[in-house]
């Protein structure tokens with residue numbers, strides 16, 4: 001069923017290969033293309049898995065509607081350039097990469113992969129005065145962490161700052177651990193993807209599984225939240241008594257289980273679970289690919305000896321597929337531009353997200369301090 005859904009919409013739930021985007025898809029988006037797409041620039045976003053770039057292969061990706069070409073130099077350094085030749089705009093990914101420079105397939109201009117500086121224009125004669133080294137292709141800071149190639153997406157028309165912050169790293173709590181990555185595309189604007197990610201009320205309806213919980217286990221909950229830089233935290237607490245895996249963990253370690261969940265701009269949900277010496281840490285990011293398409297990248301690490309990677313992946317994929325199928329159905333409804341609601345308290349995290357985003361943009365616009373939409377500790381109550 002999922003396969004069919006996915007195929008219809010050209011969506012994928014693959015672990016490795018991101019969907020190759022076609023020009024027609026972008027055009028289908030209509031008049032929204034030139035409007036402010038509501039993206040948050042000047043942040044790191046995961047572009048592809050590190051394992052996808054090897055040898056002299058050039059790989060394409062799209063982030064925030066920017067086409068990218070990625071690769072790895074002979075020295076092993078990942079790079080990301082705008083997939084467009086500054087001469088006539090042909091995608092550089094059609095060109096040739098020799099481990100140091102990318103050669104455009106049209107007129108053979110060559111660009112240094114790390115700096116994107118032009119190093120050769122074959123057509124120039126001895127008479128030409130053109131300063132080749134002053135020509136650059138678009139390029140973006142690039143870093144590898146947790147098995148992903150992260151790209152720092154600077155706002156259109158600006159250069160990367162001198163000092164770029166480090167790319168996010170998943171917190172881990174012991175020397176040895178297992179780690180795995182999953183991904184899933186959603187046919188939605190990034191905001192819908194993010195508020196879906198932090199929505200506490202859909203669990204009993206969307207994520208009904210024998211291994212997780214049933215619809216009948218719904219009960220009233222009360223959780224404490226606090227502001228953190230660029231986000232908010234669900235303060236450390238004992239996780240839901242209606243989730244089987246937490247109960248199992250408690251049985252195995254014989255100790256209490258605590259979980260802490262953070263949301264941090266632009267798009268990140270981090271969860272840490274601890275029980276005695278055992279820990280589980282995960283991060284989900286929702287990255288805008290296009291205005292109408294986003295991608296969840298989910299990475300999890302743990303030192304629980306009884307949880308093999310293969311078993312976790314099976315559960316994880318089921319979970320993501322449930323979200324994906326729901327978002328596919330929602331996209332069907334959103335086509336007709338309905339009025340939507342955010343209710344208290346179950347949708348308060350979603351309101352905070354919009355508040356954080358608006359306040360960040362306002363602070364950037366005015367050059368002032370960002371005002372945090374949450375002023376202190378807050379208790380939210382909902383049933384799930």
Ligand code: FES
Nearest residue numbers: 085087088104107
């Ligand atoms: S278009 Fe790339 S070299 Fe001319």
Ligand SMILES: [Fe+2]
Nearest residue numbers: 196202206323
């Ligand atoms: Fe979900």
